Amino acid sequence: MKTKKWEELDVRLSGPVLKTLKQLKFIDMTPVQAACIPLLLNGKDVAAEAVTGSGKTLAFLVPLLEILQKRPEKWKTMEVGAIIISPTRELATQISEILEKFLEKIPLLKQVLLVGGVTLKEDAENLKKGVNIIVxxxxxxxxxxSNYSSINLSLCIKSLMKQIDC
Known part of the structure; x- marks a missing residue:
């Protein structure tokens, strides 16, 4: 597959995403990104398998951020637009760190990382501050x-399900 530049996508990426990609020195898309991103940006479901270091994280983060930014209504403080579930704490942390780089240029969205290693109380406090993306x-x-009924994520999740027609 021929290398493709981010600017060559059929769907134009937002300024903040393009600036962050440039800052992170991601000049060309990897094959998994070139295959997945256009499909995801056009509302298709995608399942991809690729080796470590192939660019899978950006293959789903770039479309996720584009979709969340294009929403006509402003995001509310406690309105979850995405939940990213990772099998390990290490991978969740890596995803969160990359996502944070993009969110520096997209201040309307906030994320929280929920993994072991910190207390449930700390996680609950971070959620109560407001979040749009959960990793x-x-x-x-x-x-x-299960343990924090005072955090009503069910309303947030219902809102998310409604947005994606579940």
Missing amino acids: ATPGRLQDIL
Whole structure:
């Protein structure tokens, strides 16, 4: 597959995303990104398998950020637009760190990382501050939903499900 530049996508990426890609020195898309991003930006479901270091994280983060930014209504403080579930704390942390670089240029969106290693109380406090994107491991997300009834993520999740017609 021929290397493709980010600017060559059929769907134009936003300024903040393009600036962050340039800042991170991602000049060309990897094959997995070139294959997945156009499909995701056009509302298609995608399942991809690729080796470590192939660019899978950006293959889903770039379309996710584009979709969340294009929403006509302003995001509310406690309105979740995306939940990214990662099998390990290390991968969740990596995803969160990359996402944070993009969110520096997209201040209307906030994220929270929910993984073991910090107390449930700390995670609950971070959620209460307001969040639009959750990056979590399955166990920690379940712990939060099970043990903190004062955090009403069910309303946020219902809002998310409505947006994607579930």
